[in-house]
Amino acid sequence: MCGRFSITVTIEELMERFLLEHYPDDIIYTPRYNAAPGQPVPAILAHEGVNRLGPLKWGLVPSWSKEEKPRFPTFNAKAETLLEKASFRLPFERKRCLIPADGFYEWQALPDGNKRPMRIVLKKRGLFAMAGLYDTWTAPDGRKVSSCTVITTEPNQLMSGIHNRMPVILRPEDEAFWLDRSRFDPERLQRLLVPYADGELEAYPVHPDVGSVKNDWPGLIEPYSADGIA
Numbered sequence: 001m002c003g004r005f006s007i008t009v010t011i012e013e014l015m016e017r018f019l020l021e022h023y024p025d026d027i028i029y030t031p032r033y034n035a036a037p038g039q040p041v042p043a044i045l046a047h048e049g050v051n052r053l054g055p056l057k058w059g060l061v062p063s064w065s066k067e068e069k070p071r072f073p074t075f076n077a078k079a080e081t082l083l084e085k086a087s088f089r090l091p092f093e094r095k096r097c098l099i100p101a102d103g104f105y106e107w108q109a110l111p112d113g114n115k116r117p118m119r120i121v122l123k124k125r126g127l128f129a130m131a132g133l134y135d136t137w138t139a140p141d142g143r144k145v146s147s148c149t150v151i152t153t154e155p156n157q158l159m160s161g162i163h164n165r166m167p168v169i170l171r172p173e174d175e176a177f178w179l180d181r182s183r184f185d186p187e188r189l190q191r192l193l194v195p196y197a198d199g200e201l202e203a204y205p206v207h208p209d210v211g212s213v214k215n216d217w218p219g220l221i222e223p224y225s226a227d228g229i230a
Contacts, residue, residue: 001076002130002150002167004105004210006033006119006221007042009127014100017127018044018175019051027055033220034105036213037075043132043148044098046179056097056148061137062087068137068145077133079153079168079193083186088149091133093184098129098175099150103221105210106163117210118162119221120203129175131168131193156195158203169196 007014008031011023023029027042035041040055060074064086074087082092102125107115122128134148152165159166170178174192177183207224209215 001106001163001165002104002152003037003075005035005099005101005130005150005167006103006105007031007035007101007127008033008218008221009102013127014042014053018053018098018100018129020044020053021050024053027053029053032216033218034210034213034216035101037073039213041148042100043134044100044129044179045134046176046181049180051179054146056134056146058150059147060087060091060133060135060149061145061147063090063135063137065137068139074147074149076152076165076167077149078165079131079151079190082133082151082190082193088133091135091149092186092189094181095134096178096181096189097132097134097148098170098179099132099148100127100129102127104130104167105206106159106166107211108162117206117208118203119206119210120159120162120166120201123200123202129170129172131170131178151193153193153195156198156201158198158201159195162203166195168193 011029037059041058043056077088103119103121131151132148137145151168155166204223210220
């Protein structure tokens, strides 16, 4: 599962990393320290080979849905069953996106029964791209809701000690193919949806306040111990 993440870079860093040619006037970008399902998150989409930035509501609403709120959680999609699930099959074929992040959170079960929030990042720090899908739902009154889901896969060795799922993190060299809506090669795409290299990630405990979606402040991404900031 992936239910929280952070993206704390500047808009200039985001644009440079994902080769964005311009910053849309109708988008307000701010760093996020605790992005959560149900909230708008920045996403990278491609049109005719050009990457663009757009906000998407985290929690996919299929275009064919009768209601804006699906009856089951759709903020994650299992890589293994994308072609089997009606909510994700068509977006997998036609509407793939990147969800940029510089860390994600997961809760690790402890021997005493409590759970400890952990932040997982690249060892070299910096931005990475989680594989995502998106769709646009039209309300009866004509209002359009563009939304997304983060694809998850089995854990690598690091994550296996924290949780039984992890988001799919794409290699930079695979991002353009993932975004290319004109090409659908399910076998090649599925080969991208694997656990990220274990040796390139690290994890550390963070403040328990990350557990509330109301909290979104810089201290949430800092290392934390029971005695305070580590």
